Amino acid sequence: MKALRAYAHALRRAWAIARSTPLLSLLVVVALATALALPMFAAAVAEGALAAVDRIDAKPTVSVFLVAQAGAKERESAERALRALPGVAAVRFVSRDAALAELAALEGMGDLLAGLDGNPLPDTLVATLSDADPGTAAAVTGRIRSIPGVANVQSDVAWVARLAAIARAIRWVGVLLGALMAAAVVAATFAAARLQALTHRQAIAVSTLLGATRRWVARPYVVHGVLQGAAAGLGAAAIVAAALAGLGGILRPTFPAIADLLAVPALPWTLAAVGVGALLGYAGAWLATRDLSSQPAVA
Amino acid sequence: MSATIRFAGVTKRYPGGHDALVDASFELGEGEFVYLTGPSGAGKSTVLKLVAGIERPTQGTVFVNQQNVGRLTARSLPWLRRNLGLVMPELGLLDDRTVGDNVRLPLDIAGVDRADAGRRVRAALEKVGLAGRERHKPLALSGGEQQRVAIARAVVNRPSVLLADEPTANLDRVAADAVLGLFRDFHAVGVTVVIATHDAGAMARHDARRIALDRGRVLDAGAA
Helix, strand or coil: CHHHHHHHHHHHHHHHHHHHCHHHHHHHHHHHHHHHHHHHHHHHHHHHHHHHHHHHHCCCEEEEEECCCCCHHHHHHHHHHHHHCCCEEEEEEECHHHHHHHHHHCCCHHHHHHCCCCCCCCCEEEEEECCCCHHHHHHHHHHHHCCCCEEEEEECHHHHHHHHHHHHHHHHHHHHHHHHHHHHHHHHHHHHHHHHHHHCHHHHHHHHHCCCCHHHHHHHHHHHHHHHHHHHHHHHHHHHHHHHHHHHHHHCCCCHHHHHHCCCCHHHHHHHHHHHHHHHHHHHHHHHHCCHHHCCCCC | CCEEEEEEEEEEECCCCCEEEEEEEEEEECCCEEEEECCCCCCHHHHHHHHHCCCCCCEEEEEECCEEHHHCCCCCHHHHHCCEEEECCCCCCCCCCCHHHHHHHHHHHHCCCHHHHHHHHHHHHHHCCCCCCCCCCHHHCCHHHHHHHHHHHHHCCCCCEEEEECCCCCCCHHHHHHHHHHHHHHHHCCCEEEEECCCHHHHHHCCCEEEEEECCEEEECCCC
16 A cells, blocks of 8 residues: 555656656657657568568469460460479469450550550460479579470569568668667656756755655656656657558559558557557666665755 | 663764764663754764764764664665654755645655645644645745744654754744744653754753763763
8 A cells, every 4th residue: 555655656746747847858758759750660661561571472473474376285285394393383374365355454554555456465374382482483483494385484472582671671670770769768768867856856855864765766757757758659659650641641542552551550559669668768767766865865 | 761862982074084073972862852052063963964864973883763873774774764853954845845745745755645644744734833834835934934844844754853953043032932842842742852053042941951062072961
């Protein structure tokens, strides 16, 4: 019960600290929110990109374009050879007429294709690979090229691998930014708590002489740091949500699938941001107030 | 009568080599009323600081309620201070808090619940003649009233020992007598009272045991 009363008192004093230095408290929250938002934004973009890669990786494909003069016999032979290759899970035939019809169905392509004398597209075999590993895909692609009747081979595995590498790089940058910004948040909370303690040094000295323990003296500043960190986490979540919404709005007309992936689930991210912010706020304020009552009691 | 406060061969040397107290030995019994007298620099404030654990003796031992103050750790010192009522220049009132909040501070530190604390704050302020002034800020009060608020804060936690350093300084005779009368009242209910003062007039009007100090030495420990 006494402990609860001590925390209730600390909460009231933390609120009094915030009210006595409102601008400092607000600016610290803004600075912390900005620092937390940067790695959060990088992480959100990286997670979106990796989710996109995961979706594409589910069906890595290789398009095998046959020579223009290939007949049914050559196509069947190429298809058999393709199915026999290790690493090929399935093969689907797309005739040149079906490919043209698919192309014509795309917006704006119909008029363009109407101007052509004939169908310039080749018959195509679309092979679905069992493994998205770029090395395996390269080996399979090399073997396909040697099959008679094959004019060209195009794999989507390579660009998927590039996208995955970029996403991993963004995530790494996010982790690096996260570590740096966490240190910045701790430093900012430390400096703010020190400044606020300095502002209230008479109250600290008097409380110490009246029998306050170090913990009792420090607790309001630590609670204040935790509240600042939590508020900053909330602010950071709002900043990131707004930034992702803006980015999604720009990408949606051209890349709707990617724009969809940038819609980060709001609640878990917000809770995580608030939790991390509170934890970092606690760390900074705790470090700042470790030796409060061991300083000279009387200024 | 058991000793509440005991100084045994206490010397206090401050950095720079100044001896504020030299080989001081005396005892104060439970429920005594004692003046520490002497001119400025006699060592009166140093005695009070040693009792409160604000300073530690360079030599000798200081016992308060059977505890060797010089050996108390930073963790245990707060518990000693909660049994002491302090009225000292170092313990000014907090100007940004109300009179009520200032008086309540020792109770908040001790973890007394809000309702009980409220009752005790009102009772303490009533005792020092400041009933109904809880919501005032200290700066709105006169010097004598501020001193009475400091006394209310010192006694609100029902300490066994009350230490006051020049509590009548800067007060006119009427206000000084009112303040000393309060200390008398607390003494009457069993509180050990130690007042450091060089106000000879006040001491003459409120006679009690005197421990005379000069340049850090105990000249006369008075009769217990």
